[in-house]
Every structure is written in structure tokens, then in C-alpha cells.
Amino acid sequence: MDKTKNLKFGVIGVGRIGKIHIENLAHRIPGNEVTAIADVFEDELQNVARQYNISMAVQDYKEIIENPEIDAVVICSPTDTHSQIIQQSAIAGKNVFCEKPVDLSLEKIAKTIKVTEDACVKFQVGFNRRFDPNFFQVYKTVKAGKIGKPQVLKITSRDPAPPPLDYLKISGGMFLDMTIHDFDMARYLMDSEVVEVYTSGKVLVDPVFEQAGDVDTAITILKFETGAIGTIDNSRQAVYGYDQRVEVFGSEGMVTVKNNTPDNHIYLNREGTHSALPLNFFMDRYTESYLKEMEAFIDCIRNDQLPSVSGRDGLLSVIIGMAAKQSCQENRPVKLSEIYDFKN
Numbered sequence: 001m002d003k004t005k006n007l008k009f010g011v012i013g014v015g016r017i018g019k020i021h022i023e024n025l026a027h028r029i030p031g032n033e034v035t036a037i038a039d040v041f042e043d044e045l046q047n048v049a050r051q052y053n054i055s056m057a058v059q060d061y062k063e064i065i066e067n068p069e070i071d072a073v074v075i076c077s078p079t080d081t082h083s084q085i086i087q088q089s090a091i092a093g094k095n096v097f098c099e100k101p102v103d104l105s106l107e108k109i110a111k112t113i114k115v116t117e118d119a120c121v122k123f124q125v126g127f128n129r130r131f132d133p134n135f136f137q138v139y140k141t142v143k144a145g146k147i148g149k150p151q152v153l154k155i156t157s158r159d160p161a162p163p164p165l166d167y168l169k170i171s172g173g174m175f176l177d178m179t180i181h182d183f184d185m186a187r188y189l190m191d192s193e194v195v196e197v198y199t200s201g202k203v204l205v206d207p208v209f210e211q212a213g214d215v216d217t218a219i220t221i222l223k224f225e226t227g228a229i230g231t232i233d234n235s236r237q238a239v240y241g242y243d244q245r246v247e248v249f250g251s252e253g254m255v256t257v258k259n260n261t262p263d264n265h266i267y268l269n270r271e272g273t274h275s276a277l278p279l280n281f282f283m284d285r286y287t288e289s290y291l292k293e294m295e296a297f298i299d300c301i302r303n304d305q306l307p308s309v310s311g312r313d314g315l316l317s318v319i320i321g322m323a324a325k326q327s328c329q330e331n332r333p334v335k336l337s338e339i340y341d342f343k344n
């Protein structure tokens, strides 16, 4: 492709995450433009179009896919729309960045991967945490062998507040919407596949989760192919903010990441020692990672390389999520091979 030419993007869905990607593409990454946006919610669509001076703002995303000017689409609509939009975009020759999860059906994800491969377009899944500078440092430390053989992984991942009920109902539940990031981080940081999970989940925050057939608090034990073990500790509500910590312990040492705070002052008085609370939520905590994952996607398009976060990563995280859900419901360890035929 012509490397001097601006890449033209269409963003589908201009809600919470769509706005983050639009801001990065329009203002923070040079050499790109957001040529078109789509959203079924007309008011918000027009607000965003005005704010970023985007001339093509449509309710039907297919108009974006049919626009020959567009090089790539960024899919930020609700999860139940993803696989269809990915497939239609790929068939139309668009490179695709899609938010997690790819879909809630393994058959649909497998088909989606095949369609993107057959169409020879770039397909990257939005596992942004891999691009967080802190977690990337953990990855590099483990990968370089500096902690020896990884033995134990500990992930703490707690949201500051639950999402609205409408979102919950179509999100796929805690394991496929929220913990899915942690499942991806587990595979990434340990450089090993998960083979079994054992999850205990409860409704301890808000009975509304019960209505949605979901849990709001869970502990998951992971077993990795290498023999290592891990835990993921989730809550939908940490009253002190967005609690995002990671630790990998190995035969030669340990590497850990604390929460990010707006500043690092420490104040002491008669009552005790005080410091800032963690950054409030994903929009603040993972700002840098959203920028870096989009830069990586653009590099892949410009230099004709495969994205480092693939459709297969999207598939595996959903398989782990489904195993966790089943484990929680049946109160027993579940092997991933019970969920998906890996010989396929």
C-alpha cells in the first residue's frame, strides 16, 4: 500500500469504547483519519460527527463497509453484532479491528476467523491490556527468563462499579465480558495455554446480577499446559476504584505490577498513611494501551504483517470463559477440551 497516504477508518458504534478509538485515530495517531462513523443511536452519532468533523455519519454500518474509500473498520458495537460485521467487512476487503469478545458462539468465531483468513485482511481483536506498558514489562521479564520457570500467576481484576442491566443482558456475563481480559492476560503473561479452570462465583454485590443469570464476584483457578497454576480474583464493585494488579512468581524470582494512581504522593498524619486511590476505570487506567494497540494495528496494515492479537486469541479466551461459566454452574473443574474439540 501507498505509505504516504492517510489510512481511512470507519468506526462502528460510538459508545464508551468507540469514542476512545475515535479520539486516538483522529487526534493522537498521525497519518490516519476517521472518515465515517455508524451508530443506531442518532443523537450520539451526530454529536460525535460534529465534535470530530466527520462528514459520513450513518445509522446503517453497511454503508461504511460499501464505501470503497475506507481501508479499515473498528467495530465497537455490542458483542452480539461483532461476528456478522467482521465477516461482512472482511468480504468487502476491509481490514478489521474488533472489540472483545469476538462472539459468544464458538462456531461463529471459528467461521469468522476463516472468513478473515480467506479474505486476506488484517484482523485484530481488542485485547488492549497486552499493550499496557506495565503489563508489557511483566511479559518481557517473564519471557526473558528473569524469574526462571513461571510457577504461579495472580491476577486481581475488580471494577469500580457494575455496568447497567441493559448492558449486562447482552454482554455474555462476567466471564465472557469482563474476565475475558484476564483470561487473555493469563495466556499472554504465562506464554502457555490454559488447560483447565475451576471457578467459584457468587452474587455478593447486587441481586440484579441474579436476574441476569450472572455472578458479580468470582475466584478462578487456572491450570496451564506447563504445569503452572494461577488465580484470577474478580469483583464487579471495588469501592476504592479500579483494582488491576498482576504477579508472576517463578523459580528465580517474582515480577509484579501495582495499581496506577493519578499521582504517587503519600501523606501521613495522626490517623495513618494516605495516598491516592487507583485510577477510576478502564478509560483512565488503560488510556495508553488503547493508543498502542491501534498503533500496532496500523503498523500491521502498513507493513503487511499479521496482528499480534489474532482471531485465535479471541477464540481461546472465549473457550476459557465458557469453561469458567460451566465450572461455576456445576461446581467442578472443567477442562477446555470439554468445551472445544481442539483436534478440529
Ligand SMILES: NC(=O)c1ccc[n+]([C@@H]2O[C@H](COP(=O)([O-])OP(=O)(O)OC[C@H]3O[C@@H](n4cnc5c(N)ncnc54)[C@H](O)[C@@H]3O)[C@@H](O)[C@H]2O)c1
Pocket: 012, 013, 014, 015, 016, 017, 018, 038, 039, 040, 041, 044, 059, 061, 076, 077, 078, 079, 081, 099, 100, 101, 126, 127, 128, 177, 282
Ligand atoms: N477493550 C475494552 O477495554 C472494552 C471496554 C468497553 C467495552 N468493550 C467492548 O466494546 C463493545 C461495546 O461496548 P461499549 O461499552 O462501548 O458499549 P456502549 O453501549 O457504550 O456502545 C455501543 C454503541 O453501539 C451502538 N450500536 C448498537 N447496535 C449497533 C449497530 N448495529 N450498528 C452500529 N452501532 C450500534 C449503540 O447505540 C452504542 O452507541 C462490547 O463488545 C464490549 O465488550 C471493550
